[in-house]
Amino acid sequence: MINELKENYGYLFEDSLLMEINSVGTFKEIPEGFQLIDIGNYIKSMPLLVSGAVKILREDDKGDELLLYFIERGDTCAMTLSCCMGQKKSEIRAVAETPTKLIMIPIEKMGEWMGKYKSWQNFILQSYHDRMTELLEAIDTIAFLKMDERLFKYLKDKAMVNHNDVIQVTHQEIAFDLHTSRVVISRLLKTLENEGKIKLHRNSIKILDI
Amino acid sequence: MINELKENYGYLFEDSLLMEINSVGTFKEIPEGFQLIDIGNYIKSMPLLVSGAVKILREDDKGDELLLYFIERGDTCAMTLSCCMGQKKSEIRAVAETPTKLIMIPIEKMGEWMGKYKSWQNFILQSYHDRMTELLEAIDTIAFLKMDERLFKYLKDKAMVNHNDVIQVTHQEIAFDLHTSRVVISRLLKTLENEGKIKLHRNSIKILDI
DNA sequence: AGCAGAGTGTAACCTTTGTTACTGAACGAA
DNA sequence: TTCGTTCAGTAACAAAGGTTACACTCTGCT
DSSP: OHHHHHHHHTTTSOHHHHHHHHHHOEEEEEOTTOBSHHHHHHTTEEEEEEESOEEEEEEOTTSOEEEEEEEOTTOBOHHHHHHHHHTOOOSEEEEESSOEEEEEEEHHHHHHHHHHOHHHHHHHHHHHHHHHHHHHHHHHHHHHSOHHHHHHHHHHHHHHHHTOSEEEOOHHHHHHHHTSOHHHHHHHHHHHHHTTSEEEETTEEEEOOO | OHHHHHHHHTTTSOHHHHHHHHHHOEEEEEOTTOBOHHHHHHTTEEEEEEESOEEEEEEOTTSOEEEEEEEOTTOBOHHHHHHHHHTOOOOEEEEESSOEEEEEEEHHHHHHHHHHOHHHHHHHHHHHHHHHHHHHHHHHHHHHSOHHHHHHHHHHHHHHHTTOSEEEOOHHHHHHHHTSOHHHHHHHHHHHHHTTSEEEETTEEEEOOO
């Protein structure tokens, strides 16, 4: 495990901190499509992403969903993080976009390392800052873009985190993530295809204009 | 100044930390309608709100704006905060909603106190968490509410931070904050008035259904 | 009083997005 | 192969929100 840690967090953390994480952190593998949030909620620990990609969704009371952003290797989930700190129930949902490996850090180590390691302190603050920036970008997207632009951005983002210009997804799934209806997505996708930006197939879409 | 500090942050900070803030922090007064962000950007310091209220807006490249949330006494601006940390240019605009008093903390003290005072560490993390929660609420509002609901929420929020059920505002100003057009706001306001929820006057609106 | 400018009310119309309904194609299981 | 289910395409219509245009009313200034 220490090797995977070094590879992903070596440039961020001191060696002694890496050793500590290695000794207390537990390793989890999450298959694609599974939720991570229960883990973070239940066993009160903080996840560090080692490989894979995770999509973060906002959920309201009535079960409406909205994609906020994707997270990749080297990141942590600042939400889960702040949930742990505040002992509050999470307000978001995290779903593995690709098969994902995590290291779970017990929260009691959070505060301890905060005083002990300057690099940990920076990492936590930087993570908060990054997540904040991503939330702001999500707001821009919802507030300032029209649905067709949001859709195309979504497709490109999804292709990016999957490292593949062909994405496996149904129109219904996209509709959930963008909080709209399947018919609207089908309509706009067809337009994008006519404009030569994508190629539609059953259960998959190829992005041409990356 | 130490008295105002005690009043607003006493329950958060140790006495020794309050003394330090008192000795290094400089006191600023911002009249209603003025921007705070230049201050935070230029002299690289972090503002603590002592009195008044501030509205935080997102701005895109084309000058489009959108209200994110209001901040009140006892808060800090986590954006400015993270801007200071990251030495990056701010992506938001902060405007004094009411006359506002701030204490500006030099950023070099940020990291120093982070290791030195547990209460400061908690305060910074809690601030990040609070601002994150508020961003999420802003996303809910934009994504899940319709314009008439957003408008009524806006009016109530504004009445709240002004401690007054009569708010001084023009339809055009509301339109800017909600990123829509004046005509739409006038239309919806008239509907709200007919429903008995508000009373319209020139340059002001009385909120009846708090 | 007369005037200019800011603020508001309202109609008519357009665009975008959401909804309902129905179609057929693709796929997997029996 | 047949049948049921999921997925996608499309039309017709409804609703929300954005745009343009114009009228009228305050308010402050000269």
